[in-house]
Amino acid sequence: MTETTPARRGGRKLPTAEELRIWRDFIETTAALSSRLESRLQSDSALSTGDYAVLLALSEAPDQAMRSSALAAHIGWERSRLSHHLGRMERRGLIRRQECATVPRGAEVLLTAAGVEAFGNATFPHLRAIRELFVDALTPEQIVAAGEIAAALRARLDAPGEG
Amino acid sequence: MTETTPARRGGRKLPTAEELRIWRDFIETTAALSSRLESRLQSDSALSTGDYAVLLALSEAPDQAMRSSALAAHIGWERSRLSHHLGRMERRGLIRRQECATVPRGAEVLLTAAGVEAFGNATFPHLRAIRELFVDALTPEQIVAAGEIAAALRARLDAPGEG
DNA sequence: ACCTACCGGTTGACGTGTCAATGATGCTAA
C-alpha cells in the first residue's frame, strides 16, 4: 500500500482509507457479480442458483437420487434451508420426495423428467455466463490471483478463534 | 474494442475445469466472507449490513437526514427495498420518517438518538472485523490485486450489451 | 422395559430482496 502502513501490522487496529475503499469495491463487486449471474440464470432458464446446485448434485448422483441429508452435505447447506428449497422445487415439479426404503425416517430426493430437462437447458448458458462475466473479464494472471485470494480468505475464515 | 461477437472472441465457449474450480472457490468464499461479516456485525451490534449502510449514510448527511430517494441513490438500492427496510428500522426505533416540507410527496428520513448510538457502537467492531477477515488475511500485494480484480469485474458488469 | 439422548427431517416466525401494481402529486400538452 502507500505510506499508510509504516508500523507493524499487528499494531494498527483499523483499516486505512485505501484498504477500506478496496474492501468496498471488492465486496460490492463480487456481490453484484453473483447477482448478475443469478439473474442471467433466471432469465435463461427460470432457475435460481440454488435450484441449479440441487439439480447438478442430483444429476451426478447414481439413479439421480440422493438422501436429503447427503444432498445437504454435498452442497453445503443447512438441512432446514434444503427442506424449504426442496418444497419450492417440488411445487414446481423439478424434484420429487419419497420415503426412503433402506433408511428409516430418511427422505429420498428424486429428479423428475422436468428437472432433468431444466438442468440440461440451463447448463450451457450458465457456463457461458461464467466465462463472459468472470473468466473473460480477467487476465490469466488475475484468475490465478483470484484463486489465491480466495484461498487466503478461506483460510482466515476457517481459522479457529475467528468468530 | 468491445468486440462482443460470440464467434470472434476466443474460440472457446466454456470455462475449463480449472477456471471453473477457481470461479467456485472465489464466489463461494466471497459469499462466505460477506456472511461472516454480517453475523459479526449482528452479534456485535444487533445490526445488519443494510442497517449499517443506512445509518452510515444518514450519519454523514447534513442534519442527519436525507430524502428517501436520495438515500436510495446514495447507497445504490432500489426504492422499494429501501422502503421495506426503513419500515423495519422504524419499528426498531433506529430511524424516523416524516413528510418533507420542501418537496411534495417527498419523505424525509431522520436518524433517531437510538440510531446514532447504535451506529456509534457498531462502527469500531465492524471496521475491526473487516481488518481481521480481509485486510489481515491478505498480503499487501494481494490487496492491490483484489482491487484490480474488482475493477476489472466491475468494468465487465458495467459494459453495455452484457445482460 | 423405560428413560433419555440423539438423528433426520419438517415447520413456523421472521428478516431480507425483487417485481409489479398502486396511490398521490405535480408537469405538460391538447
Place this chain on the structure above:
DNA sequence: TTAGCATCATTGACACGTCAACCGGTAGGT
C-alpha cells in the same frame, strides 16, 4: 381545463435464508 404522464414512495405477493422448535424413530444405558 383536463387528459395524460412522470416522479416519489409505499404496498403486496412471493422467493430465499436463518434460527429455534418440533416430531418420529432408533439406539444406549440403567
